[in-house]
Amino acid sequence: MKVATGTVSDGRIVVEGNPFAEGERVTVLDDDADGTFTVSPEEKRLLLAAIAEADRGEFVDGEELLAELDESN
DSSP: OOOOOEEEETTEEEESSSOOOTTOOOOOOOTTSOSOOOOOHHHHHHHHHHHHHHHTTOSOOHHHHHHHHHHHO
């Protein structure tokens, strides 16, 4: 997973930094929006399941995640 910022220019999103690979799937969040969004019933189910996993302590902390990402590069 990568996080990038960008701007819209002529209706296209221009990403700062390293480009994404052709055909790579991305999710775009508008940080100027009012803070609300809509999810499908399946997305809601997945979010609630992920929250339940975290509540049970089934997660990777930030330091461990960064270490795993460093190892994969």
